[in-house]
Amino acid sequence: MFGSPDSLHSVKMRRLEMSDAFALVLRRQREARGFSQEVLAEKSDLHPTYIGMLERCLRNPTLNVTKKLANALGMPLSKLIAEAEAAQQKSNPGK
Numbered sequence: 001m002f003g004s005p006d007s008l009h010s011v012k013m014r015r016l017e018m019s020d021a022f023a024l025v026l027r028r029q030r031e032a033r034g035f036s037q038e039v040l041a042e043k044s045d046l047h048p049t050y051i052g053m054l055e056r057c058l059r060n061p062t063l064n065v066t067k068k069l070a071n072a073l074g075m076p077l078s079k080l081i082a083e084a085e086a087a088q089q090k091s092n093p094g095k
Helices: 017-034 037-044 048-055 062-074 077-091
Strands: none
Touching: 017 048, 017 062, 017 077, 037 048, 037 062, 062 077
16 A cells, blocks of 8 residues: 555555556546546445545455446546556556
């Protein structure tokens, strides 16, 4: 867990895990659409507290939950995962 997933600053000292990268991308995508955690929760049929826990890496989503989130964000699941992979690779060059 790295605290605020708003930036990669706090994770530069250690390897960015996929769960960290997913949390970062989830928050970025949510904010890019102007959604609050409550709106994303409603659109994905999840609890707002759970959305916050995902974004802070306090929970790891199942594949079914990840699909719900992608649908609520209006994007393919594959793109959401690809963005998380890209964020992870960017923070861990050569790995």
